[in-house]
Amino acid sequence: MTDPISIILLSDSDAMNEAVGTAVAQLDGHTLKLCDGNLASVNGSAVQFLNAHDLLIFRVSDTQDAEVVRKLRGQVGGSGMLMALCDQDIPLSEARALKQAGVDEILPFPVARDELAEQIQRLATPRSMLPTIYTRPAGQPLGQIIGICPVRGGIGASTLAVNLADQLQDRTGFFRKRTRNRVAVVDLDLQFGSIATELDLPPSAGLYKMGRDKVKPDRTFLEQCLIRHDSGLEVLTAPDEFMPLDVFSGNQMTALIDTLRQEFDFVVVDLPRSLVDWLDAIVSACDRMLLVTDSTVPSIRQAYRLIDFFAQTRLEPPVEIVVGHEKKPLFKAGHHGEAEKVLGRALRYWLPHDPRHARIALDRGQLLSQAASGCALSKAIRAMSREILHETQAHTDERTRDAA
Ligand SMILES: Nc1ncnc2c1ncn2[C@@H]1O[C@H](COP(=O)(O)OP(=O)(O)OP(=O)(O)O)[C@@H](O)[C@H]1O
Ligand SMILES: [Mg+2]
Incomplete structure (x- = not known):
């Protein structure tokens, strides 16, 4: 007592x-x-x-x-x-x-x-150390988890992750300062994560501590580890120290994703290229998995292998294909059609090759919307986010109608 x-x-x-x-x-x-x-x-x-x-x-x-x-x-x-x-x-x-x-x-x-x-x-109770997590009010839909999976190095996955997250905030108002959605970006590319640098943010020790101390992440953990970017994005950066990829358990990842889902409307997760155990937890939780590839034969073959791997965890993994470094063609070429047949899904989104603006944003540590909002790459990512927002709204409307 x-x-x-x-x-x-x-x-x-x-x-x-x-x-x-x-x-x-x-x-x-x-x-x-x-x-x-x-x-x-x-x-x-x-x-x-x-x-x-x-x-x-x-x-x-x-x-x-x-x-x-x-x-x-x-x-x-x-x-x-x-x-x-x-x-x-x-x-x-x-x-x-x-x-x-x-x-x-x-x-x-x-x-x-x-x-x-x-x-x-x-x-x-003096010095109580109980966690402070609480659930969001009943009736409010949980956030959408979007995994970004690169099929090869340097394909532009991290660039897509931060800039898509930025656009999903859905800015409104004359100065586009207000945002409709709360969005988080999580850099799970533990060893080569680049999001902190891309956004000119100090790396946080959050994921490192989560791995080292076997912490099961909750709201308090997020409060301490998320870093707010000027744009409004909340960012969980990759560890600032080297750590083995298998340091997390599936349960820890599930807890991390579940907690983020409670807090945000969208959570964009930049995934590593390695196939680690805890990836299962992410694959199970994702509402969309954007597989970033190019249309060359080796990349499409790798994309196929990844889809096959995800299908071991989940019968119909919600994989959508993003073609990097290629403008949306007016008419798809023969090899595009073949790629679609192999992958069993459309080449849905296209990100043009735009090294100049990608470089300007990277060098300044800024988002494309800040550094070059009118460039082709920025426009393509904005169009992609509009499609996702539109589908999300349609899905919510459908659920509301069904519930009525
Ligand atoms: N659409 C694009 N066109 C041209 N260059 C791009 C494009 N997207 C990204 N880049 C540039 O390519 C490089 C790699 O981009 P990024 O880090 O986003 O790729 P990644 O797939 O995450 O790579 P990593 O394997 O390092 O994780 C960066 O220098 C970036 O500025
Ligand atoms: Mg990357």
Whole structure:
């Protein structure tokens, strides 16, 4: 048993007052005081609240809340705990800002009564080390996992991964600053991953620690390891130190993908060319696998072998073919038709050979949309993302109709 704590709830929502009241009543001994308002409105009083109570629960009502928390923590230091309840699905970046500012726990609202009580009890338990993962609100579709598999080195797979991810954000507005989708890029090319360099980001030690310490990734892991790029993309870079390819287990990969799926609308995964054990977990989870090849005989043969390998894990792997370094032909040549016959699927997407702009973006550490948005390669990737977004929307509409 832990000592009883005193809790203060700062909220202007009756539903929240009632839910927290019921959860606290479920736990023996703790006391609860209600205070009408929000973090910004009570201003200086929040300091007294935190000094006088063990736990302050507040409703997230403003994007400035993280700043208020930072100031508050500056005044009270580590004393008192903070729990944030958010009644809308806030972006991971905002959740992370709140965490970094000093919030101990963030929960969605409404939250199951047992879960709320459990988390309050967890905070009441000194030095508890339980994970902070939570599931996204019911009814919200899970994100789509898109694997990018190169059939040979230097085919342009990583270039496609980051720029497709960028386009899948689906920017809107006059300055195209707002994005409709939250998108993550994961560099699982563990030994030769180039995404950090391509985006001029510092490599994170996240995947290295996941391998070394056998961590099963959860939301907290993601909060600590994802790096935000200027474009809005959240990036999990390849390890910054050399590590063997088979360092991960299939279960770890499944947990990583499942957690990412909860947080993002699209997760683009850059895969290694090697056939490692944990690839099974990715193949099973992917909604699309974009196989990047060229139309030469050795590459098509390799693409065939890969599809065959994926089919050992999954009867109908959702493989789609991307032809790199080749403009979409007006009429397909004979060898294109033969390739389609061998692979049992269309050569669906085409990425033109555009070394000049690919090089400019690479040298500047920028996305094509930043460095050369009007170039042929950028346009081809934008067209590809439009098709994927369109199909995703059609699929969601169909599911909504079926459910009605
Ligand atoms: N469509 C393209 N046309 C011309 N050059 C390209 C194209 N796409 C990428 N490149 C260039 O080719 C090189 C390799 O690209 P990238 O790293 O994307 O390929 P990859 O398949 O991921 O290679 P790796 O085997 O290193 O993982 C880079 O210098 C990149 O700028
Ligand atoms: Mg690559």
